[in-house]
Amino acid sequence: MAKKIFIKYNPYRLQTEITIDGKPVKQNSKFNVGEKRLQEWIDKLPEYVEEEFNKSDIEIVFYGTKLDYEDLKEIADEANIKTEYRPAKEGVANKEAAIQAVFEKIQNGPIDDLKSPDVIRAFKQAQSNDFEVSVVATMSSGKSTVINALLGKKLMPSYNQACTATITRIKDNDSNEYTAKVFDNDGNVLKEISRLTYEHMSTFNKENISKIQVEGDIPFVDANDTNLVLVDTPGPNNARNKKHQTTTFNALNDSPKTVVLYILNATQLATNDDNVLLSSVAENMKSGGKRSHDRFIFVLNKLDLYNPKEESISEVLDKAKEYLESNGIKNPNIYPASALTALNIQTILASEVVDDDDDEVYDAIGKVKKFNKNKEFHFENYAPLQKSRQERIDLKLKQAISNNDIKKQAFIHSGIPSIEEAISLYVEKYAKTAKIKNIVDTFENRLESADTLAKLQKQMASNKEEQEKLAKKIEFIEKNINDGNQAKKYKEKIESLNADKELEDGKNKIIRDAQKLVRESLLNAVCKIKLEK
Structure with missing residues (x-):
């Protein structure tokens, strides 16, 4: 059996x-x-x-x-x-919104300790924590093009020099216009730009610029749902700022709050700089089980440059897997992609009317035809997505075919949508659940803290009505104790009654009731999944 x-x-x-x-x-x-x-x-x-x-x-x-x-x-x-x-049947679909409603209810409730500024700050911090996707690569991997493809806009410039020297953080706020703050090495704001362009960004890889904070739309996520930040990290061969090298390696450290998008050049896999970075990746993937495995997404970029008649895409992927495994990375999540094809579809081919005589347009149209015609270049079929996410990609492709949208079909084949699904999957499976747990724990820990209990006990002890009841009880007992005929009888009754314990039990009951009220609101009404059969 x-x-x-x-x-x-x-x-x-x-x-x-x-x-x-x-x-x-x-x-x-x-x-x-x-x-x-x-x-x-x-x-x-x-x-x-x-x-x-x-x-x-x-x-x-x-x-x-x-x-x-x-x-x-x-x-x-x-x-x-x-x-x-x-x-499991989840009682509340949008748990973050439900938690916000409960928080507002508690702020209008009777427990003063849960309305203090530090509790409000803790809630806001837990609610607004950024979720980072660190984009890591060595020279000539197409890292900037991958970021641009995820943005659906040509914003990040490509440099011929060894690597990007600045750290750029792009935070999603669903705005069509991009804004930026530019910082020097001492953390001072050098300039603020209300309408950021590719031309602005092309001038920023200078020695006195350390960090750029950008806000704008990251199309594949909703800012109300996830505080997603794409982080363009400097390469390990950046000699200009050693602190930036540390930033890159810190991004690889085992943290569930950070996904690492590691970009590989399909035409040039083995480099010394890759070996340095990959050894750090391998070390971090040894702990944390599947979660650590999931947070490293390897993008095999520029696969469109291969001729499938000479070498199949499956063979190229096998070589990439062997290369990563030789660096200690077992069973890596490798996503094939052509970021340039995806970007061109979203930019130069986005208009209904395009100039076929333009060389870039001509090449982009050729790639669309190439990706749609040749199944070898249907990169979504090679992506190691979970079944439910692969079904979403398949549905989008089916709709594009039904609508005869050849550009949308080629975009899906480019592999970029599969990478977006992989990032979204990690956010939903790990980041959002951790965020909800963090918010609830903020309330629970505060409610159960010593300060809260002490204040509730003090409030209970200062209740005049209870004090009067206790005084009368003590007075009555003392009176009977003084009566010699009743002394022994009432001494025995005191020992069994224990008035102090009775009052303490009463206080503790009120405290428990207060805890139960808040806990039930948070856990049952909001984010404790009602696991009902």
């Missing part, structure tokens, strides 16, 4: 419940995963199963979100473990 493992997982609270044949797992079992994110241990699932049961007849029933189930199923399928999915 098959062993049945039941896993119930809530990513918004990092709560995992596991039973085996209906019984809780043993204390020393590897299945006691604690408050770990599912993706931090799920790659060890086959190992845990073998150690626990030493048999192959296993069935796992998973109860949670679809994205988390897809991660579990991928690992289970590789180990020939049967799985069954029971979807």
Whole structure:
């Protein structure tokens, strides 16, 4: 008879419940995963199963979100473990908006300690934390073109020199106009630009400019949903500013708040600078399980330069995989792309009327035809996306074919939409759930802090009505104690009654009720997934 493992997982609270044949797992079992994110241990699932049961007849029933189930199923399928999915019903679709509503309700409520400026600041900070996508590459990889393709606009210039010398942060605010603040090496604002252009950015890679903060539209995300920031990082061979080298390597450090978009030149894979960066990537991918694996997205750019009659795209991808694995990176997520094709479709071919005699236009039209005609260049088919995200890409392509939109078809084939889905997937699976947990923890920790309890106790103790009740009770007891005939009887009654304990219990009940009110509002009404069958 098959062993049945039941896993119930809530990513918004990092709560995992596991039973085996209906019984809780043993204390020393590897299945006691604690408050770990599912993706931090799920790659060890086959190992845990073998150690626990030493048999192959296993069935796992998973109860949670679809994205988390897809991660579990991928690992289970590789180990020939049967799985069954029971979807969780989330009571609130837009949890961030619901949390905001509860926060406003609490701010108008009776608990003063939850209305203090520091609590408001903590909530706002948790709500507005930026999520960074650090774009990392060495020379001639097409990094700037990839960023421009993600922006749908030619904004970042390409440099012939060794690498970008400035750090550019592009924060999404859904505005069609881009603005910028330019900083020197001492952090002083050199200039502010209300309408940023490619020409402005081309002049900024100067020695006295250290950082550029840009705000504008990143089309594939919604600013109300995610505070996404694209970070163009300096390469490791930047000799101008050693601090910038540190910034680049820090971006590789294991942090769930940062996705690393590592750009590789398909026509020139092996470089010394790549070896330096990739060794750091490999080190960071050793810890954190699947989550660490997911946060590194390798973009194999310039694949359109290959002739599939001489070498297939699959062979080129295999070589890239071998190259990364030779640098210690196991089973890398490699996304094939032609960023230039995607960018040209969004810019020079965006107009309904184009000049066919223009060389750039002529080349761009040729690429559209090439990508649509040759299935070898349907890069979306090679992308290692989760099933649900691949289905979204397939649907977009189906709609483009139905509308006879050849430019949209070629854009999807370019691989850039698949990369956008990979970034969005990480945001939804990790960043958004962490953000919600952080917001709720802010309230819980504050509510349960010593200061809060002390203040509530003090408020209770200062309640005149309760004080009067206590005084009368004490007076009555003391009176009877002084009556010699009743002394022994009432002394025994005092010992059993314990008036101080009774009052303390009353105070604690009020405190518990206050905690319960806020906790239920936050967890049940907002972000504790109602895992109902």
